[in-house]
Amino acid sequence: MMNYRSAPMLCAMSLLATLAWIAPVAAHHSFAMFDFSKSMTAKGTVTEFRWTNPHVALLVQLDPQPGTPPEVWSLELTSPGNLTRGGWTRHSFKPGDRVELEFNPLRDGKHGGAFNKATFLDTGQVISSNLRAAEKPGLE
């Protein structure tokens, strides 16, 4: 399993991040780049869970398919505040968790998507995110 929190990998990642950075800064964006007409399912291993505003990110190394190398995909969610109200915490995922994911992929073919649901393969527990479910008063 790749662990991006290890120091040498972080240095490499930092360099790559700098090189890959197209926009000067980028956050708080539309979700229109995700194709909500397509739903993808994949199994993999969590490499990183970023509990940050304005969008939480889950990075997962997908299980390699025959003839393809392992790939890390980045899945986006709403904010920590909104997720907290759905029962999430910053410990909802940890590196090494084995999961089955359901997400809407980026339209441009890059390895990213909008998170819908994950099933923890070890326990069968399901965790999902749906901001629209909170559109009523007096929620508990």
Added chain:
Amino acid sequence: MRRLDPSAASNLGGLSVPLIVRDWKIVVAAVLGLATHAAGAADTVINPPPEAKDWSALANLPDWSGVWTPNVTDQQRRIQTDPVPWNKAAAAQIAKLVAAEQRGDPAGLFVNCLPESMPTWMLITHNALEFLFTPGRVTILGESDGNRLRRIYTDGRRHPADPDPTFHGHSIGHWENDTLVVDTVGILPEAYLAVSEAVGIPNNGDLHVIERIRLDKPDVLRDDLEIIAPRVLTKPWKTSRFLFRQRARKYDIVEGVCLQGNYSEGKDANGNAVFVPVPQSEGGNYLPPAEDSGKK
């Protein structure tokens, strides 16, 4: 010279006093102020300290406590039901942005993390907000973006003659029964008038927003907005937004700093906890490390 607010004042022999002096202590304070600052050239306006009766008067206002979450579905529905009266030049730009959004290549109006501003914050937010009532003021605090904050002065003051433009403008308000009527001017011309995070254009100046905010139902707050933007609209745009009251503690507002999303947590060579930039697309979505980013 010190001058007391409320701003409805008359000038008596060089001393500005309120037209209706409700408390002799204010007059004494004004005289002392005059004595202290007789040589001062600046016309300093003093906000009178709140008294017990000012705090107790807050109990007569409607109860807007709790945390308010937006009806996002209705926000999007109203783009169709309350269409924006864009002028010709604006409509042409908006059409291009809508087309880009529909083909999945959305413009990143807010990817620089500057505030959504007024009135766009009220129009498109996906995040919770809360209201604080204090004497002479209503304060709106938003979740996310760190700087989502509106100060609405309800102490009777007027707008400054020439306010410094800001993202949220200068807001004055008054209560008409249980409705807070808010008037906002002084908004930066660069602030977007937007209907989504990818569709909107700068207001280009002279923006004026009038809001009537009230409880529509016991736990539903309604904000009726009239947006007067002569540089981009053919007529004032009237629309409404709705918020749901939450009292469960898990809805308490949490800190949200927009720029934090550009970083992950890491360590530097000295072992310090530091923020490390993360790769993102031009549209603002996160990408995996470059070697995994897929189609280039």
